[in-house]
Amino acid sequence: MRSSYPFLRDAIELADENITQQGGGPFGAVIVKDGTVIARAVNTVTTGNDPTAHAEVNAIRAACRALDTFDLSGCTIYCSCEPCPMCLAAVYWARIDKIFYAGTRVDAQDAGFDDSFIYEELERPLSERKIPIIQQLGDEGAKPLQRWKSTENKIHY
């Protein structure tokens, strides 16, 4: 058996339990560092009234609390299903090293979730997106970023 299987099966079991427990969507995630489980989480979108509370995001937040850091370098995340674009980008921001997943975005779509749709949206030009996205005040908006660039003693992430 591959060494990744127990953690991935744990994530799948969490997903399944979350249906039974009515905790939210059927998704689970486990974050591991040096062979030790740092965080286990399920989707709590509907029970927590938080559309960002996917299993992976919840696991990242829990792992950061556990390790007292915003940088999860050296960690691996095991996901019951392929991360949606929000969760995938969150993995990048968290500096996680590696991702294992079991179910696919197609499995998720078949169960009524928008993962595939959102992946497709992100690849469309801004002008063709379903949710209108409009830029205004570009010069004013660039200023805080320029100020940040020249600010000393800032904490980068």
Added chain:
Amino acid sequence: MRSSYPFLRDAIELADENITQQGGGPFGAVIVKDGTVIARAVNTVTTGNDPTAHAEVNAIRAACRALDTFDLSGCTIYCSCEPCPMCLAAVYWARIDKIFYAGTRVDAQDAGFDDSFIYEELERPLSERKIPIIQQLGDEGAKPLQRWKSTENKIHY
């Protein structure tokens, strides 16, 4: 002056204040419904040890708490900078109607942030991604999603 400008300027001002306050990255977001501000938020990644705590995600979470829902249909989000893929997908999951932003992903990149890099990564095939992403146990992973599909009395989102 366009009606969107005051809310967008508020988001930019939040971004600028967050540099002064050392609250986190130079980003702000404001969520509005029917002309009323529901939530205002800044990036708190480094001060809250949460890599998902971008201004838009914080604003979405706050707006959901304020309205006691996970569905922000009817809301508009004003962002000091173009949302990163995590935040953009979060906007989709939250069912927000419309996005205004000021600074661009290029401005963010110039200030040292990975927004552009992550957008490029999401468009790459899984095999070419910088963070390895590996599928295993596909049949087992599909099962909770199949079970969800046939479950009655579930709360969809």
